[in-house]
Amino acid sequence: MNITGEDLILACSAIGAGLAVIAGIGPGIGQGIAAGYGASAVGRNPGAQGKIMSTMLLGQAVAETTGLYGLLVAMLLLFVKPLVG
Amino acid sequence: MNEAILMSASADNIDFMIHGLYSFELFGQEVWITTSHVCIAIVMMVLVIFSIIANRKLAHATEVPDTFQNVLELMVEKLSGIVEGNMGSHAPKFTNYICTIFVFILVSNISGLFGLRPPTADYGTTFALGIITFALIHITKWRNQSFKQIWTDMCSPLPPWFPLWLPINLISEIAVPISLSLRLFANVLSGTVMMALVYGLLAKIAYVWPAVLHVYFDLFSGAIQTYVFCMLTMTYITQSYGDEE
Numbered sequence: 001m002n003i004t005g006e007d008l009i010l011a012c013s014a015i016g017a018g019l020a021v022i023a024g025i026g027p028g029i030g031q032g033i034a035a036g037y038g039a040s041a042v043g044r045n046p047g048a049q050g051k052i053m054s055t056m057l058l059g060q061a062v063a064e065t066t067g068l069y070g071l072l073v074a075m076l077l078l079f080v081k082p083l084v085g
Numbered sequence: 086m087n088e089a090i091l092m093s094a095s096a097d098n099i100d101f102m103i104h105g106l107y108s109f110e111l112f113g114q115e116v117w118i119t120t121s122h123v124c125i126a127i128v129m130m131v132l133v134i135f136s137i138i139a140n141r142k143l144a145h146a147t148e149v150p151d152t153f154q155n156v157l158e159l160m161v162e163k164l165s166g167i168v169e170g171n172m173g174s175h176a177p178k179f180t181n182y183i184c185t186i187f188v189f190i191l192v193s194n195i196s197g198l199f200g201l202r203p204p205t206a207d208y209g210t211t212f213a214l215g216i217i218t219f220a221l222i223h224i225t226k227w228r229n230q231s232f233k234q235i236w237t238d239m240c241s242p243l244p245p246w247f248p249l250w251l252p253i254n255l256i257s258e259i260a261v262p263i264s265l266s267l268r269l270f271a272n273v274l275s276g277t278v279m280m281a282l283v284y285g286l287l288a289k290i291a292y293v294w295p296a297v298l299h300v301y302f303d304l305f306s307g308a309i310q311t312y313v314f315c316m317l318t319m320t321y322i323t324q325s326y327g328d329e330e
Contacts, residue, residue, distance in 0.1 A: 054312075057309055057312070057313075058312070058313055058316055061268070061309055061310065061313040062268075062313065062317075064268070064272070065264060065267070065268045065271075068267065068268060068271035068272060068275070069267070069271070071271055071275055072267065072271050072274075075274070075278075079102075
């Protein structure tokens with residue numbers, strides 16, 4: 001079986017896509033920390049639950065961005081194939 | 086094969102790509118009418134028809150509102166409440182814009198439920214929204230702050246006569262619309278890809294339970310991202326007023 005240059009690039013792109021999605025670790029930890037502090041804030045002040053909830057969700061959604069960049073890189077590597085000439 | 090970003094066809098029955106429908110030449114450039122355009126047109130049509138009906142209804146509003154009028158009043162009150170809460174005294178100028186993009190992005194994100202490919206899963210759409218926000222931020226900034234203030238702000242951690250930090254601040258200004266639009270785009274796209282994978286790979290057993298995934302990816306994620314986009318837009322615009330009060 002002959003492995004052409006293009007095959008090699010595609011295989012490496014798949015590995016690269018897998019590595020890129022590791023970026024999801026960071027936002028996972030960050031969102032967990034935000035949720036934990038949100039829970040303790042609600043425990044301390046149950047009256048402000050609505051406000052805490054919306055602040056927490058906003059912060060989590062912003063923290064999620066870095067993970068989504070990893071996802072985008074993976075998508076580009078897999079489907080747009082920028083490295084194949 | 087690569088007509089545009091994410092416009093190519095992939096494996097047999099997994100389909101989450103944008104398809105070109107019709108192409109024409111414009112100034113020597115090939116321009117495609119894609120499925121996103123069609124989906125945006127459908128979303129706009131729904132919104133326009135809804136607005137016309139609502140307008141007719143409110144033209145002869147009654148003292149004691151009936152069901153439809155109640156829903157309309159609730160929507161308007163909630164939305165302008167959000168804008169009021171975040172922008173304070175600057176709210177009246179921007180209520181129209183924020184409410185419009187809120188409704189548009191929300192309906193676009195949810196349109197995945199009705200079998201459309203969400204228009205916000207196309208980077209063209211979200212980047213346009215990001216650019217509008219960017220323009221608003223800078224128009225507000227140049228109208229309400231003097232050049233000296235902006236310059237001091239741009240050199241911010243260092244004194245204004247030593248603009249070493251200027252390039253970094255400029256990059257962070259340019260990053261605003263890009264990160265805003267990429268966040269929305271990637272979130273909606275990930276939901277779309279997920280649903281396409283479920284329906285494509287598990288087609289034999291995909292009965293009823295994908296509804297749960299739809300609720301998460303389309304409704305929950307879509308609503309959160311809409312809220313975040315509008316929130317950040319409001320925060321940036323309020324910031325660009327400077328701290329004059």
